[in-house]
Structure formats: C-alpha cells, structure tokens
Amino acid sequence: MDFRWKLKSKARPEIVEYLSNEINVNPTLANMLVNRGIENFQQAKDYFRPDLDKLHDPMLMKDMDKAVQRLVRAIQNQEPILIYGDYDVDGTTSVSLFYSFIKSFYSNVCFYIPDRYKEGYGISEKGVRYAAENNFKLLISLDCGIKALDKIELANELGLDCIICDHHTPGETLPQAVAVLDPKRKDCPYPYKELSGCGVGFKLVQAFSEFTGRSQANLHTYLDLVAVSIASDIVPITGENRILAYYGLERLNNNPRPGIKALLLKGKVEKDINITDIVFKIGPRINASGRLEHAKASVELLISGTLDEAIRRAELVEDVNAARKNFDENITREALEMIENQELNGxxxxxxxxxxxxxxxxxxxxxxxxxxxxxxxxxxxxxxxxxxxxxxxxxxxxxxxxxxxxxxxxxxxxxxxxxxxxxxxxxxxxxxxxxxxxxxxxxxVSEIHLKPIQEIDDELILDQINYKFYNILKQMAPFGPGNPEPVFCVNQVYAENVRILKEKHLRFEIIQDGQNTRPVCIGFGFAEYYELLNSKMRFNIAFEIRENTFRNTSSLQLYVKDIKFD
The missing domain is CATH 3.10.310.30 (Diaminopimelate Epimerase; Chain A, domain 1)
Structure with a gap:
C-alpha cells in the first residue's frame, strides 16, 4: 500500500527545551512527549509512572449513586441478579469481570449473552423476557443498552429493574432505567470519556466496593480483563485507560486468570505480553465463539476456576477460531473479487x-x-x-x-x-x-482521507539509535490509539546483506554516510523490494525500534513500516 508520510510537527522550541531539562531527556524525546500532551515534570511522571491511586472517583459518574444503591438493595434482599453483556470481547470480558466479582460473595447471580444470529446486538426482547420469566429482579447490562429504549420499557412493564453500563454514544433520549452509567452522556461530569464497556463495569465494581467497605486491592485481580477489553475494543490508551491498561498488562504478564493463561498458551505468547499480543492473539480467540457459535463459551472460559478446566475450554474455543479463520479467508477473497469487478465500471x-x-x-x-x-x-x-x-x-x-x-x-x-x-x-x-x-x-471525504497515512514522530540519524534512547521509548508503553508506538525515519540510506526470509520477508542492514551504526532491519511482507535494495539505490525508511533476543544475546532491530526510493 502506498503511504503518505506525515512528519509530526515540531513543538515550540522553548517548551521542548524546558521539558528536556526538567526530565533529563534529549530534544527528540522531549518533542515526542510534548506532541503527546506532556509539557512538565508532573505530566511526565503521571505518564511514565501510572498510578492506580490516580483513578477517578467512580461516584463522579452520573447515576453511579443510584446504581450502587440498587445493587446493594438487591443483595440485601437476596434478589436474583442477571448480568447481561454483548457477545464481543468487550462484552464478554465485562460480563466475566462483573459476574466473577458478584459471585465471589453472592450466589444468586447468573449471566446472559445474546445469540448474535437469533437476537442480534445489544439488549434483546428475548433476553428481557428470559429475565422476567425466570424471576430475576435486577438486570445489569454491560457494553450495551444505551439505545435500548423499547427493551427497557418492556423490562419496566414486566417488573424488571435495569442498570445500564455502556460506553457508546447515547441517542437524544436515554432509556428509563434505574441507572444509566455512560461517561458519554451529555450530562455526565465524569472526567474521562473513553472507558471501554468493561471499564465502565469496573467503575461500578469500584464504587460498590468503596460503598460497602470492601478491599480495593482485590479489584486489581480483574485488571487483566480490563486490559483485554481496552486493547480489543480499540479505545484510546490515554488518561485512565492508560493506568488500567498498564496494570492490566502487569497482571497478564505475572499472574493472569486461568482462562487468559490458557489463551496465551494457545496463542504461544510466553512473555512480555503487550497490547499488540492482545489484539492479534487473545482478542480474536475470545471473539471467535460469538462470531460462529455462542459467546457463552468465551465467558465460561474467562471465569474458569482452574488451569486444567480453562485449557479444556480453550481447546473448544481454538477449534472455533480455526473455523473462523477459514470463513474469514474465503469471504475476504470473494469480497475483493467483487470490488475488483466494481472498479471496472468506475x-x-x-x-x-x-x-x-x-x-x-x-x-x-x-x-x-x-x-x-x-x-x-x-x-x-x-x-x-x-x-x-x-x-x-x-x-x-x-x-x-x-x-x-x-x-x-x-x-x-x-x-x-x-x-x-x-x-x-x-x-x-x-x-x-x-x-x-x-x-x-x-x-x-477528501483525497487525504483515501490515502493511508504513515505518521512519523521524527527523523533520526543512525547513531541516535542506541539502548539509552530505546530504554526510554520502552517506558512509553503501553502503546495503542492515542499513544501510538513511535515511528521514526532515516533518510538517504542504502542496504547491504539483503536476504529473503520465508519467501515473503526481508532481513537487511542499512548504512548512512558518516554514521557508524549499521542496524539490522526486518521487513515483513517486503520481499518485492529485494532487487531494489540489492541495487544500492538510496532510500528513506520508516520503522519502529524493537529489541531482539537470540541465544541470550540482545540487540536492537528496526521493524520496517515503509520504504520510499528516490
């Protein structure tokens, strides 16, 4: 794909110089941080050292007091509670989190995931009637419900109270539920608007724990689920999401719940799990059940009590994921053929x-x-x-x-x-x-929209690429929307020792006049550039800096994003 390179703007020199001196980093790094909204020592500290104590007070969310009071009353009165969630990753992690939390001290709770094909997205009439017919008194919806006006009206008619936890944009009218938790409500003063659905559910759990005097430390065990939801639902990894993702990844890397550990084993992700691993290895497997069969299987996996139980359930999910890949490949091929035929006519x-x-x-x-x-x-x-x-x-x-x-x-x-x-x-x-x-x-749409952009944080020379520089970059993680992994470019280089790997990929070194550093570059899917790179033609290269460890020896490598020849 032909990318349009867009070099990020240089921040005001006096701000860059000030931050560079304040936190003792070079101007290139200081400029990158300013472009991410970090202009002073305290903002840099919050960014590089996320702190769970900096999470916002959940009671700031509109209707949170009503939601907590209704949940407390339901538990005090031994009312049956139904946890209802969507069938995607955000929905199933939300249900798994909330159900596991309530189930740890209250037995009269069940969960419900709608069938994608029979019921469709969100709160369904079938789901509401199921709750009423089975004598549930409180339905808590997660990652859905903000536009379910008619379904909530039906629930009210059937004597079923509802608490909605959602993060999607509301319509002009809100459902007439007992409580509607959604930071995107126009009248909601909650300071962070970009929580995932699971994140909103976590805030309700947090508020309930504070109100009832439960240990906040116990909530940290659920942050692996929140991190999976943040990564898979592609919400910005800024502000409160950055804190939740940071500690969620810490949990994933050190002590994940059995269900997620089983998925990591299936995805062959062994260490240093990051947002990309969730997006490509964990999320699709959780999603697979809801896509092809029923997402209930994903919830059952995520709430597994032991690793043996989780591995058995993960094997079933893995089979469904393999079938999903087959459907994906065949339908994609048909769709691309249809577009190609369409292109012939205009x-x-x-x-x-x-x-x-x-x-x-x-x-x-x-x-x-x-x-x-x-x-x-x-x-x-x-x-x-x-x-x-x-x-x-x-x-x-x-x-x-x-x-x-x-x-x-x-x-x-x-x-x-x-x-x-x-x-x-x-x-x-x-x-x-x-x-x-x-x-x-x-x-x-404009022509600018229709040509993909490769954003470049800054232009480097090769001798700037060293471990001192990389070790600070590494602390900028977790990366994702709102905090993308830094991409740099180096101009007027040429290649040596070019090799094709597995018929599709390239490994080569780059040389720049006057520079001593000769980094190895890995270009996935760049085999078509083999002849041009071997020609010693000069080119500009965009890349991410990664660490590669082989036989206990570590070195920095450049992961190629794009190449532009003169």
Whole structure:
C-alpha cells in the first residue's frame, strides 16, 4: 500500500527545551512527549509512572449513586441478579469481570449473552423476557443498552429493574432505567470519556466496593480483563485507560486468570505480553465463539476456576477460531473479487458489499481486510433473519458513524463509533443504501482521507539509535490509539546483506554516510523490494525500534513500516 508520510510537527522550541531539562531527556524525546500532551515534570511522571491511586472517583459518574444503591438493595434482599453483556470481547470480558466479582460473595447471580444470529446486538426482547420469566429482579447490562429504549420499557412493564453500563454514544433520549452509567452522556461530569464497556463495569465494581467497605486491592485481580477489553475494543490508551491498561498488562504478564493463561498458551505468547499480543492473539480467540457459535463459551472460559478446566475450554474455543479463520479467508477473497469487478465500471469513494450467504460473524474482519487493499470507508452486509445486517469500518479521521446516520431513513437500526459501526436494514433497501452512502461519503471525504497515512514522530540519524534512547521509548508503553508506538525515519540510506526470509520477508542492514551504526532491519511482507535494495539505490525508511533476543544475546532491530526510493 502506498503511504503518505506525515512528519509530526515540531513543538515550540522553548517548551521542548524546558521539558528536556526538567526530565533529563534529549530534544527528540522531549518533542515526542510534548506532541503527546506532556509539557512538565508532573505530566511526565503521571505518564511514565501510572498510578492506580490516580483513578477517578467512580461516584463522579452520573447515576453511579443510584446504581450502587440498587445493587446493594438487591443483595440485601437476596434478589436474583442477571448480568447481561454483548457477545464481543468487550462484552464478554465485562460480563466475566462483573459476574466473577458478584459471585465471589453472592450466589444468586447468573449471566446472559445474546445469540448474535437469533437476537442480534445489544439488549434483546428475548433476553428481557428470559429475565422476567425466570424471576430475576435486577438486570445489569454491560457494553450495551444505551439505545435500548423499547427493551427497557418492556423490562419496566414486566417488573424488571435495569442498570445500564455502556460506553457508546447515547441517542437524544436515554432509556428509563434505574441507572444509566455512560461517561458519554451529555450530562455526565465524569472526567474521562473513553472507558471501554468493561471499564465502565469496573467503575461500578469500584464504587460498590468503596460503598460497602470492601478491599480495593482485590479489584486489581480483574485488571487483566480490563486490559483485554481496552486493547480489543480499540479505545484510546490515554488518561485512565492508560493506568488500567498498564496494570492490566502487569497482571497478564505475572499472574493472569486461568482462562487468559490458557489463551496465551494457545496463542504461544510466553512473555512480555503487550497490547499488540492482545489484539492479534487473545482478542480474536475470545471473539471467535460469538462470531460462529455462542459467546457463552468465551465467558465460561474467562471465569474458569482452574488451569486444567480453562485449557479444556480453550481447546473448544481454538477449534472455533480455526473455523473462523477459514470463513474469514474465503469471504475476504470473494469480497475483493467483487470490488475488483466494481472498479471496472468506475471509481468509488466507498465500499458497500452485500452477499446473502456470507457468515455474519466475520464480516467486520472482512471489512478491515478490504480496507487494507482498498483504503476507503467500507461496509460489508449479509442476510440474517430476513434482514441485511452489516459491519462498517473506516479510514483515518473519517467519521463513518455520521455517514451512516445520514442514511438513517433507509435503516432499521445502527450504532457504533467514528471508526466502527453496525447496521441493519431491509434487504430491499440495500441498493438504495449503497447509492446514498456513496453519495454521502463522496461529499464528505477528501483525497487525504483515501490515502493511508504513515505518521512519523521524527527523523533520526543512525547513531541516535542506541539502548539509552530505546530504554526510554520502552517506558512509553503501553502503546495503542492515542499513544501510538513511535515511528521514526532515516533518510538517504542504502542496504547491504539483503536476504529473503520465508519467501515473503526481508532481513537487511542499512548504512548512512558518516554514521557508524549499521542496524539490522526486518521487513515483513517486503520481499518485492529485494532487487531494489540489492541495487544500492538510496532510500528513506520508516520503522519502529524493537529489541531482539537470540541465544541470550540482545540487540536492537528496526521493524520496517515503509520504504520510499528516490
């Protein structure tokens, strides 16, 4: 893919110099930190040394007092409680956290995950009726419910109280629940707005523990689940999320719960687990059950009491994940062929594809795969319960939720974020939706949106790449949205000792005039550059700096992001 390089702006020199002196780092690092909003010693301390004591008071969240009081009353009165959550990673980790916490001291609690195919996303009528028919008195929804006005109305009619814990953008009207916890409520004063669904559930657990005098230290055992939700739901790793992710990763690396440990074994992730490992190794396995079968299996895995029990359950999840990969590959191939045929008839600013027999569980993945080749807002639709249902994925800085909202007259249901959304419409409306969505996107998107950007933190010379520099970079983790892993470029270099690895990848050294350092570069999927690199032609290279350990010897390597030849 042809990237447009965007060198991040240089911060004001006086601020960079001040921070550089304050925390004793070189100007390159100081400039990077200023670009991340860090301008003084205290902000740098908060960034480099996350502290659980800096978590916000959960009672600042609107309706938190009502939620805690209702939960306390339910437990005091021995009322049956149903924990209800969505079927994706954020939903299943939320349910696992909240259920495990309540179950540790109160037995009259169960959990419910809706069937993706029979019930769809969020709180379903079937789920509400199940709760009422089985005499539950309190339903706590996690990672869903903020737009379930009619379902909450039904619950009220059936004598079922509801507490909603969500992090999605509310509509103009809030559900008439006992309590609605969502930091994105317009009237919510909570200072951090980007919690995951599991994060909102954690805040309720935190508030309940404070109110009832329970040890806050016990809550730290649940942070591995919160970290998995933060990484998998692609929420910003800033502010409070950074603290939760930092300590969640610490838990994952030192003492994860049996269910996650089993997933780490299946994913062959043995040490130094980071956000990327969660995104590519843990999250997809948890997601697989809900995509192809029923997400209840993922919750059962995550709440496993022993490693032996977890490994048995992880084997079942692994089988489903293997089937998911097969669906993913086949549907992606079909989708790309459809786009290629479409391209013969004209150029498009968006992709909207529909095929009635595509597996609903993988269409979000397929949308992301299509963007990797055709970089533009993409929606993949399939037929489910006689409706067209789909997943949308966006490109950098384009709000696909707003574009879908502009087509709401053709939709029956939609929801989501700036970069990812879901929608449902009648099959008959698909052609009209394809046409209108293309029109809306064409009006709002610019050519800049349609060419992927490779952001560059700074230009280096090769002798700047050393362990003193890297050891500070390493402390900037965890990396993710809002705090991306630093990417640098070096200009006017040439390559030596170029080797092809496994027919697709490259290993080579780079040399820059006047510099002594000759780092090894690893380029995954860059085999097509073999001849050009061997030609000694000069090029510019964008990369991340990583540490590689082989036979107990460690060295710094550059992981190639892009190469541009003169």
């Amino acid at each position: 150029s498009f600013k968006s992709t909207v594809l529909f095929k009635e027999d595509w597996h609903k569980g993988v269409i979000g993945i397929v949308a992301s795969r299509c963007i990797e080749k055709y970089y533009r807002p993409t929606i993949i639709l399939t037929e489910s319960n006689s409706k067209a249902t789909g997943s949308a994925r966006s490109v950098f800085d384009f709000d696909i939720y707003e574009a879908i909202e502009a087509c709401s007259d053709l939709l029956e249901q939609f929801g989501g974020h700036k970069y990812a959304a879901g929608l449902t419409l009648s099959v008959e409306n698909v052609p009209a939706f394809q046409k209108k969505f293309e029109t809306i996107v064409s009006e709002r």
